[in-house]
Amino acid sequence: MSARPTTRSLIVLAALVVAVVSMLAVAVSGRGASMTRAQQAHAIAATLRCPVCKDLSAADSPAPLARQMRAQIRQQLAKGATPEAIRSGFVSAYGSSVLMSPPDRGWGRAARWAPVALLACALLAGGRLVRRGLKAPHDPGADTPSGRLRQLRDLEDDHAAGRISQDDYLEVRAGLESAAAASDGADHPVASARSKDRPAPRSQRPAPRPHHPARWALGVAAASVAATCVGALLVGALGPRGPQAAGAAVPSAQPAGTGGRQPSRASSGAGAVSGAELAAVESAVKEVQGDPGRAAAHVDLARAYTDAHQPQLAAVEYVAATRLDPGNAQANTALALVAFQAGNPKQADALVTRALRRHPDYPEALYTRGLIRAMGLHRPRAAAQDLRAYQRAAPRGSHVTTVATVLALLASGAVR
Amino acid sequence: MSGRGSRIWAVAGVASAVLVAAALLSFGLSHRDALASTPLVQRSAPGFALPSLDAREKRPVRLADFRGQVVVVNFWASWCTECRTEQAALNQTWQRFRDSGVVVLGVDFEDARGDARQYVATSGVSYPVVVDGDSSTALAYGVRGVPETYVVDPRGRIVDRVIGPVDARRLSATVDGLLAGPGR
Numbered sequence: 001m002s003a004r005p006t007t008r009s010l011i012v013l014a015a016l017v018v019a020v021v022s023m024l025a026v027a028v029s030g031r032g033a034s035m036t037r038a039q040q041a042h043a044i045a046a047t048l049r050c051p052v053c054k055d056l057s058a059a060d061s062p063a064p065l066a067r068q069m070r071a072q073i074r075q076q077l078a079k080g081a082t083p084e085a086i087r088s089g090f091v092s093a094y095g096s097s098v099l100m101s102p103p104d105r106g107w108g109r110a111a112r113w114a115p116v117a118l119l120a121c122a123l124l125a126g127g128r129l130v131r132r133g134l135k136a137p138h139d140p141g142a143d144t145p146s147g148r149l150r151q152l153r154d155l156e157d158d159h160a161a162g163r164i165s166q167d168d169y170l171e172v173r174a175g176l177e178s179a180a181a182a183s184d185g186a187d188h189p190v191a192s193a194r195s196k197d198r199p200a201p202r203s204q205r206p207a208p209r210p211h212h213p214a215r216w217a218l219g220v221a222a223a224s225v226a227a228t229c230v231g232a233l234l235v236g237a238l239g240p241r242g243p244q245a246a247g248a249a250v251p252s253a254q255p256a257g258t259g260g261r262q263p264s265r266a267s268s269g270a271g272a273v274s275g276a277e278l279a280a281v282e283s284a285v286k287e288v289q290g291d292p293g294r295a296a297a298h299v300d301l302a303r304a305y306t307d308a309h310q311p312q313l314a315a316v317e318y319v320a321a322t323r324l325d326p327g328n329a330q331a332n333t334a335l336a337l338v339a340f341q342a343g344n345p346k347q348a349d350a351l352v353t354r355a356l357r358r359h360p361d362y363p364e365a366l367y368t369r370g371l372i373r374a375m376g377l378h379r380p381r382a383a384a385q386d387l388r389a390y391q392r393a394a395p396r397g398s399h400v401t402t403v404a405t406v407l408a409l410l411a412s413g414a415v416r
Numbered sequence: 417m418s419g420r421g422s423r424i425w426a427v428a429g430v431a432s433a434v435l436v437a438a439a440l441l442s443f444g445l446s447h448r449d450a451l452a453s454t455p456l457v458q459r460s461a462p463g464f465a466l467p468s469l470d471a472r473e474k475r476p477v478r479l480a481d482f483r484g485q486v487v488v489v490n491f492w493a494s495w496c497t498e499c500r501t502e503q504a505a506l507n508q509t510w511q512r513f514r515d516s517g518v519v520v521l522g523v524d525f526e527d528a529r530g531d532a533r534q535y536v537a538t539s540g541v542s543y544p545v546v547v548d549g550d551s552s553t554a555l556a557y558g559v560r561g562v563p564e565t566y567v568v569d570p571r572g573r574i575v576d577r578v579i580g581p582v583d584a585r586r587l588s589a590t591v592d593g594l595l596a597g598p599g600r
Binding site for chain 1: 440514526552557596
């Protein structure tokens, strides 16, 4: 019974070995061939993932960025760069996910070897199943009393000839006995044979239930589906939120009830305030309410008030910020401007100088002090020094034109 | 071991295998988002010298020109609808921080110049915009699509990367943090 399947197994095994060896031979021979530069570039591109595509290599993708990657690879090869250096250049920008094959370390190693391990497990499990199936082949007449008796005789023959182990013998025999007892009662020939052959009572060894491969397969399939669903749910629950989700945290353009500090359109009296500006004020108010001891929150609220044409409320918030953080550059600069506009250049200069003590290259403070010193304190040299420092610190700042004009006026002596 | 015991072990084994498979599956699927991570954060921003979109500007714009300043490098294209979504946030950031020495720099990616100029003219963009004609800068920054935004600190290191439209609050918080940092 077991000799024929063993030969078949050997044939299957031999076929598998031949297939694997052929595959390896083809792979190795392909590697060894010498390549032109274009082929080399193509080969490198084939190992890199097109960053803007889904599962396409840079060699296969028609995307412009992949085309550019290919061009860059060719250029670098022409400059003498090695394939490894070229690949590592892309990895340094994109990370190892740009490689078509994961690197052989960390999770990459796990990803590389997991399929092999799974395959090995599946082969082992399959082999075991096949072995069991061969030992207890399905026989259409096996369910009849005579069929069972025949199986029992075969089993005894195999056991006597040493073709099966003692454990397997006991297991198969217990299954036959159990099936016989269930269908025919204790006076069945198998049960009778047991009493003759086996001195020990079978009841001490509970007979395993007959295997139902279809039921097992169904169970595994159901479990797999459940696992997939659980995995998908986990992805949804644990995965990072997209920009849209992040944006959902931003207050809507139409603010709900205010905290009592938000200016109304009627009280602003300074032109239309947009919904976005109101929303910004609402959001900043909430920030301050959430952490009233944080100077930056008061500065944010002051900015929001300024944008919403509420300079007085803005000044109150800037003062609050300087109480919490006396050297706060933004708040001191803003208050300096208020003082200057109110006709108090000395106080303004003191405030903005305090800001610059904290941040010597804060462009807004340099600009503000430059104006105060030029127009209010009539100190043209000191003013020019600040305004030039502003040009250096913020060459693309919003005051560059004004600063250039004031510097020209100072140079011409028009402003003294 | 009894038959019942071995069956329990078998069921436990299958259940464990299924759980492991589920965990691997969820990790694998969620790891697709990890593709968005970049090794460049906390490293030096790749330098570039790119022509300005404004034809009147003859001198190429170099990242090195902004050393000592916070630079918000935004990769965009006129054909990109999400770039329109984030435009207000970028304009707002530029207006708010330009006098704090912050530069917002648009990098036009895989685009027709005429379309890009028209977009700039009609969307309130007042910050400098450069053209990455051969996408070499995009490749150096590991760009996977537009919009993508990188925040570069005064020392020239990338400190943040945003994939997709930027959120004005997040961007402001990042820039504020850099302006309030010890280097300022």
